[in-house]
Every structure is written in structure tokens, then in C-alpha cells.
Amino acid sequence: MSSDIDNIFDKAAKGKSLIKNDQALKIDYVPEKLPFREQEEKTLAQVLSTTFRSARPSNLFLFGEPGTGKTAVVRKVVEKLEKKAKELKTNVKVVNVNAKGASTAYKVLYEIAEYIGLNQEDKTKRVPFTGLSIGEATSRILQFIQKKELSVILVIDEIDSLVDKSGDDILYSFTRANQQMIEGGFIALIGISNSLDFKDKLDPRVRSSLSEEEMVFKPYTIDQLREILHERSKIAFNHGAISEGAVNLCSAMAGREHGDARKAITLLRVAAELAERENAVKVDEKHVRAAQEKIEKNAPYDVLKDAPTHMKLVVLAIAKTKDPYTGDVYDTYTSLCRHLEQEPLTQRRVTQMISRLDLLGIVATDVVSQGRYGRSQKIRIKIPLATVKEALKEDFASLID
DNA sequence: ACTCCACAGGAATAACCGGGCG
DNA sequence: CGCCCGGTTATTCCTGTGGAGT
Numbered sequence A: 001m002s003s004d005i006d007n008i009f010d011k012a013a014k015g016k017s018l019i020k021n022d023q024a025l026k027i028d029y030v031p032e033k034l035p036f037r038e039q040e041e042k043t044l045a046q047v048l049s050t051t052f053r054s055a056r057p058s059n060l061f062l063f064g065e066p067g068t069g070k071t072a073v074v075r076k077v078v079e080k081l082e083k084k085a086k087e088l089k090t091n092v093k094v095v096n097v098n099a100k101g102a103s104t105a106y107k108v109l110y111e112i113a114e115y116i117g118l119n120q121e122d123k124t125k126r127v128p129f130t131g132l133s134i135g136e137a138t139s140r141i142l143q144f145i146q147k148k149e150l151s152v153i154l155v156i157d158e159i160d161s162l163v164d165k166s167g168d169d170i171l172y173s174f175t176r177a178n179q180q181m182i183e184g185g186f187i188a189l190i191g192i193s194n195s196l197d198f199k200d201k202l203d204p205r206v207r208s209s210l211s212e213e214e215m216v217f218k219p220y221t222i223d224q225l226r227e228i229l230h231e232r233s234k235i236a237f238n239h240g241a242i243s244e245g246a247v248n249l250c251s252a253m254a255g256r257e258h259g260d261a262r263k264a265i266t267l268l269r270v271a272a273e274l275a276e277r278e279n280a281v282k283v284d285e286k287h288v289r290a291a292q293e294k295i296e297k298n299a300p301y302d303v304l305k306d307a308p309t310h311m312k313l314v315v316l317a318i319a320k321t322k323d324p325y326t327g328d329v330y331d332t333y334t335s336l337c338r339h340l341e342q343e344p345l346t347q348r349r350v351t352q353m354i355s356r357l358d359l360l361g362i363v364a365t366d367v368v369s370q371g372r373y374g375r376s377q378k379i380r381i382k383i384p385l386a387t388v389k390e391a392l393k394e395d396f397a398s399l400i401d
Numbered sequence B: 001a002c003t004c005c006a007c008a009g010g011a012a013t014a015a016c017c018g019g020g021c022g
Numbered sequence C: 001c002g003c004c005c006g007g008t009t010a011t012t013c014c015t016g017t018g019g020a021g022t
Helices: A001-013 A038-053 A068-086 A105-115 A134-147 A158-168 A170-182 A196-201 A205-210 A222-236 A244-255 A261-277 A285-305 A309-321 A326-339 A347-359 A385-392
Strands: A060-064 A092-098 A151-155 A186-193 A215-218 A363-369 A375-380
Touching: A038 A068, A038 A151, A038 A215, A060 A068, A068 A092, A068 A151, A068 A186, A092 A105, A092 A385, A105 A134, A105 A170, A105 A186, A134 A222, A158 A170, A170 A186, A170 A205, A196 A347, A205 A244, A222 A244, A222 A261, A244 A261, A244 A285, A261 A285, A285 A385, A309 A326, A309 A375, A309 A385, A326 A347, A326 A375, A347 A363, A347 A375
Parallel strands: A060 A186, A060 A215, A092 A151, A151 A186
Antiparallel strands: A363 A375
């Protein structure tokens, strides 16, 4: 046991660990070179270059499946732009918001205010953490931009979740603001979206002004993924610390659905962590497989573990009901509630939770019509029962058999 | 061809919370 | 302090519907 520990220390001391640069395997790492995206980089840079002529660049709209390099391309180009802007001492501000991370529209506005320096600058017209109406916050931001004659590049990642949450009003006011701010500053919007049909959800006016310029990111092919991983492992790993087979397997696994580079790299990272932990000399296929398993198992476990009580009860009810349809599940759920002396929620709420669980990937639902016997949802649990038990045993030890 | 089950899932509304504002 | 604002959870009420049984 203690020799293991010694081993770890020895290895670390000798600098013999597998990983040379762990940053390079993080999801938000942007490498110097983005293979197969040179064209996109160029186009983006072209569009944004008008900033230096003090003109507003076209709004830009990027889509593509997750892990196709949208965010990476934008980050890279925008970083360079910022650097250049600093050299030239222009008033360019780049704002990066991830709409998914910021849980509400208001938080998005708050972050924008932080980034452009409004909140440091002006005490009476700042955008506080909460308390203002959306409209007031928006207009304070716009006024500040105009007053300071800022050139703002506003990057909104996962823009679809912003619109889902609070509609396109904000986007509308931003795009419209541009038409009014002929003098002074401007906002150029860069929207990034994973879903291709997102545009249909928008108000036509917003749609046309948001996508003055569009770019579609195609999924990577398996060969391309391999190349990407190859490049990345050169940065991340010490020489010989990763086998060819591991790289190939990662790319194959990540490419199975659609070429998702993020998934491929996460896979590689977790595999490397596992390999390090067991003191292996190099990362190979076995670790990749283990990593895959770990990733699949862990995500739902975490969600479930700190879900609200009734959500857990619903999951438990689904697990306990055999051949679960909504009605049966609701029955078991109410009896579970009685058992725990909890007031049961309405069926409406429970169906909402089930569709939420569907979204989270914990269950799968199918609307099935059984003719005479009505129309209902057939529910399947997508994660292993053991995981469910593990996640819920703290709360309902007595109910789990 | 018609009926009618057993729900799905939208809309309106209420209750509550956290947090700034005057 | 009470008030406003937006978010989230939950309820109530509702309209819509695929297809087995008749």
C-alpha cells in the first residue's frame, strides 16, 4: 500500500507522469491550431475585421452539432481580435456569455454588464445582481455602450437555451439597438447554437438581423477526429505515454453518432486519469473503455443524487413499477408518498417531471396509444438500476430492496 | 365509422423565494 | 421597511388525440 504511494510520489518527482500538460485536455482549452477549421477561422476573422474600420461587423450565426469546434473557433479568433485591439488601443470589448451556464436571461445581462465594465464604472446606472426589470437592464447597457462609444462583440454560446428560457426579446432589443446607434458604439452579435432548427423559433425580424452571416459546422469524420486527438496528445502527453490504439478507439467511439471532438477529448482525458491512477506506463484501449463506462455511469448519478425529493420519488416509482405507464407510475408514486407521509404532487406535475427526466437522459418515453385503453407514455429507465439505487439510498434507504 | 379511454401537454394562475431599490 | 422583479414550483383547468373495441 505505502509502496504504491511512494510510487506515485517517485513518479511525480521524476516527472514521469503520463500527462505533460493537463490543461490541454480540458474542454475549454483552445489549441493554437484547430485542424480542419481553417476556412471557418478565416471567414470569421474576415467578418470581424471591419471592427478596425470602426464599422459594425455583420451579426453572425453559427450552428452545428456539439463538439464541432464552433466555440473553439470563435474563442480563438476573438482572442486574437482582442489582442490586436489592445495594441491599437481601440475601444473593443468582447463579451463571452454561455447562455446555458447563466441560468436566466437576466444573468446574461448581468454578465454583459460586468464584462463591459459598466458595473465598475457607474454606480447609479449599474446592473445589479438582481432586482431590475429586463428592459431596464438592457437599456442601461445600451446607454453605457453608446456613451462610451464601445465596440462590443457579444458572443452568446448555446443561444438556443437563452431563447427557450425567455424568448427572443433580448436579442430583438440588441439587434434593434444597432439601427439606432449610428453614432457611438455598436454591438455585433455572434450566436452559437447546437440545434439546426433553432432559427425557426425566432421572430422573423430577429432572425434576419441575427443571421446576416451564417456558418454551418459539419461534424468531424472519424479520420479527422483521429488527427485532432493526435495533435492534442502531442501537447498533453509525454512521449510514448499514449498508444496508437487508444487514440483510434477514442475517435471511433466519439465518431459513432456524429463527430464530436469534445466527447473524444473528454474520453481521452478520463482514460488518462484512470491510467495514471493505476500507475500504468501508457494509456491504452482498456483505459478508454473504462473511461467510456465511467462517463456514462457518472452523469446521471450526479443529477439524480441532488435532485429534489419528489423527483427522486418519481424515479423510484418508475423503477418499482413494472411495465410503467404514466398512470401506474403515478399510483406507485402516491403510495410511496403516503408511506413517507409526504403530500403527493399532482399528476400534471409528475408528467412534467417525467419529461424533464427524459430531457436529462435518465428515462426514455414513448407516447403509445392503446386504443380503447387510452393514450399514455411508456417509460423506460435508461440507466442501470444499480445506479438508481446508489443515488437514492441515502434518502430512502427503507424503500429500496 | 364512430366512440371514448387515459392520458399528453398548453395556458393561466398562484405561492413562494432571493435580492435590489427607495 | 414594504415593494418590485424575475425565477421556480405547483395547481387548476383545459383541449387534443391514436386507435381498439363496438
